[in-house]
Amino acid sequence: MDNDGFIIKIRKMKKIYSIGRISVPALKGIDLDIKSGELIAVMGPSGSGKSTLMNIIGVLDTPTSGSYFLDGVDVGKVKDNELAVIRNKKIGFVFQTFNLLSRVNLFGNVELPLIYSRERLRDKKQKILEAIDSVGLTDWIRHKPNELSGGEKQRVAIARALVNQPSIILADEPTGNLDSRTGEEIMGIFQRLNREGKTIVVVTHEMAIARHTRRIIFLKDGRISGQEMVGNQLSAEEILEKMPKLDDVI
Amino acid sequence: MRRLTENIKIAFRSLFLNKTRSFLTMLGIIIGVGAVVAMLSIGTGAQDSVISSVQDIGSNLIIITPGNPEEGDQVMGPQMMFAGDTAELDEEDVRAIERDAELITEVSPVVFGSAVVSYLNRNTQPQVFGSNEKGMQLYNVELEKGKFYSKGDVSSSANITVIGQTVVKKLFNNIEPVGKIIKINGQNFRVIGTLKSRGTDSFGNDQDNIITIPVTTVQTKLYGSSSYDMILTQSISEESIDEATEEIKDILRRSRDIRIGEKNDFSVRSQTQILDIISTITNIFTVVIAGIASISLLVGGIGIMNIMLVSVTERTREIGIRKAIGATNRDILIQFLVESIVLSITGGIFGILFAVLISVIINNFTVLETSISTFPILIALSFSTVVGLFFGIYPAMRAARLNPIDALRYE
Numbered sequence A: 001m002d003n004d005g006f007i008i009k010i011r012k013m014k015k016i017y018s019i020g021r022i023s024v025p026a027l028k029g030i031d032l033d034i035k036s037g038e039l040i041a042v043m044g045p046s047g048s049g050k051s052t053l054m055n056i057i058g059v060l061d062t063p064t065s066g067s068y069f070l071d072g073v074d075v076g077k078v079k080d081n082e083l084a085v086i087r088n089k090k091i092g093f094v095f096q097t098f099n100l101l102s103r104v105n106l107f108g109n110v111e112l113p114l115i116y117s118r119e120r121l122r123d124k125k126q127k128i129l130e131a132i133d134s135v136g137l138t139d140w141i142r143h144k145p146n147e148l149s150g151g152e153k154q155r156v157a158i159a160r161a162l163v164n165q166p167s168i169i170l171a172d173e174p175t176g177n178l179d180s181r182t183g184e185e186i187m188g189i190f191q192r193l194n195r196e197g198k199t200i201v202v203v204t205h206e207m208a209i210a211r212h213t214r215r216i217i218f219l220k221d222g223r224i225s226g227q228e229m230v231g232n233q234l235s236a237e238e239i240l241e242k243m244p245k246l247d248d249v250i
Numbered sequence B: 001m002r003r004l005t006e007n008i009k010i011a012f013r014s015l016f017l018n019k020t021r022s023f024l025t026m027l028g029i030i031i032g033v034g035a036v037v038a039m040l041s042i043g044t045g046a047q048d049s050v051i052s053s054v055q056d057i058g059s060n061l062i063i064i065t066p067g068n069p070e071e072g073d074q075v076m077g078p079q080m081m082f083a084g085d086t087a088e089l090d091e092e093d094v095r096a097i098e099r100d101a102e103l104i105t106e107v108s109p110v111v112f113g114s115a116v117v118s119y120l121n122r123n124t125q126p127q128v129f130g131s132n133e134k135g136m137q138l139y140n141v142e143l144e145k146g147k148f149y150s151k152g153d154v155s156s157s158a159n160i161t162v163i164g165q166t167v168v169k170k171l172f173n174n175i176e177p178v179g180k181i182i183k184i185n186g187q188n189f190r191v192i193g194t195l196k197s198r199g200t201d202s203f204g205n206d207q208d209n210i211i212t213i214p215v216t217t218v219q220t221k222l223y224g225s226s227s228y229d230m231i232l233t234q235s236i237s238e239e240s241i242d243e244a245t246e247e248i249k250d251i252l253r254r255s256r257d258i259r260i261g262e263k264n265d266f267s268v269r270s271q272t273q274i275l276d277i278i279s280t281i282t283n284i285f286t287v288v289i290a291g292i293a294s295i296s297l298l299v300g301g302i303g304i305m306n307i308m309l310v311s312v313t314e315r316t317r318e319i320g321i322r323k324a325i326g327a328t329n330r331d332i333l334i335q336f337l338v339e340s341i342v343l344s345i346t347g348g349i350f351g352i353l354f355a356v357l358i359s360v361i362i363n364n365f366t367v368l369e370t371s372i373s374t375f376p377i378l379i380a381l382s383f384s385t386v387v388g389l390f391f392g393i394y395p396a397m398r399a400a401r402l403n404p405i406d407a408l409r410y411e
């Protein structure tokens, strides 16, 4: 299957939730192509279907109709078990609410995708340590999530998303629960990962966050209402440099 | 394999996280397994000692008793072996066996009883065992000192006796008993020997509290009867024991004029048959225990299922996270299955420890002897595994079937 350099190809995708006898159309026909190595933001009002779209892209959920090709594979034809393998190998998911295992320490949380990896891994420990190091949390390795701040938790979640070296990272409002400085730090990590070649999709409410990406998709009422190529992309690194540190203010 | 150890780790972690809850959940299994292993250990202990005391009696032994409970109603237990009271055994029967039986070696009539025995101002009341000169040999009792009574002593109804160790202790206390004259039910008897100690039997009876006297003396001078309580004999070899039993039956039917079609009015049993009866009894015991076991394991299993369902609900979000990260339905199924098996096996192990404790206590503080063998332990462990598997499968399937998105949304 030729995928023309598009890692994600979505056609006429609909998603209808049914609660009892009521059916809620969350997506009403989405066409979307994402190139390998892109950094994209998805924006839109609450209830417009952003999370629904992300869950389907992340094969956590299946569309009601339409087609979805991921890396040339027709996901609609893949069995449950293989979907789990795709989630494990190709996709790293970062949630607004972190979704870490509270009973397990940082190392254990980051290790999780490798536990479910079907491949024999020799340098497993090395990989975990590298992922933790890349988000700057090496000193916290034996701590449990409830001993960490929100920003640190989100960095653990990113390390977990990275550890199995997926080609796509999906982040659903990763900065929604964080202050602007911490949010900036998270976007800095995404920009760096993007430079290293990862395809990244970020859902956000804030234009300031979206402007860190190269392309913004606007969703409204279950449809794509437009898109914008970001002219002067913001660099998290530069902003962080200019931002006054809390210590300086006080 | 690595994932299995991971699952076992997860299982133990959640077990420790809710220590009280885990313990209460395991209680059913602990009690079930504990009770069964403890009871089986008491059972095998009792069985072992009953069997060994039956074997102590003497090898190739054949016991003839009057009456025949077997052909009337079923034999229910060892106490019935001496039941039945119609026809008596007497000298005629002994003579017929001695004359005609070819597959046996020795024959001795036996009369049981008890008597008051005294020496100087001390007295005691031992069991009386009346037999001929072969009796002790048939009964596997050995002499410690002195000698045994002879054929001549038996035919002359001599007032002589050979006494057991308990009687020695009670009457003589450091004095040499052999050669002394003691009184048995008021009559003078000479002690001509003493018996080696045999300890207690499986029912806690002192086997040394016994005196043995020529059977003729017991009949004529102590009890004044002409019948025997039983006749002991011995087959020439272990292989011929069943044949010998049949031979004796034939001889006795002939000598007692029992017509074809009529029932025997006596019973002939070999040691093997007695052991068979014992094993029938212990089998019934085993079935009863198995019943108790399955009920308590069932109750314990339901407890485990209940707690696993709670655990699945509590950890819905965790399941969602694991699935979002690449766990398959099977991974989740195995995780929860391992957890319920770990729960029930841990319960099983505690149960076994509990049983060992009980059995040690029983061993030290009662006359019962217990013996814990590996077999009931293996059975208990495999049953608790099966319980964990069986009652864990439904909650684990519920967990495995959860949709990742719904699970992640769960508050």
Ligand SMILES: Nc1ncnc2c1ncn2[C@@H]1O[C@H](COP(=O)(O)OP(=O)(O)OP(=O)(O)O)[C@@H](O)[C@H]1O
Pocket: A017, A018, A019, A024, A025, A026, A044, A045, A046, A047, A048, A049, A050, A051, A052, A053
């Ligand atoms: N599991 C579900 N069952 C029923 N309806 C749902 C479900 N998930 C989402 N919806 C509905 O689908 C629509 C789109 O929801 P979605 O969560 O995708 O919105 P969103 O753009 O992510 O909003 P927000 O910015 O608030 O996160 C909403 O109307 C929502 O009520």
Ligand SMILES: [Mg+2]
Pocket: A050, A051, A052, A172
């Ligand atoms: Mg959302």
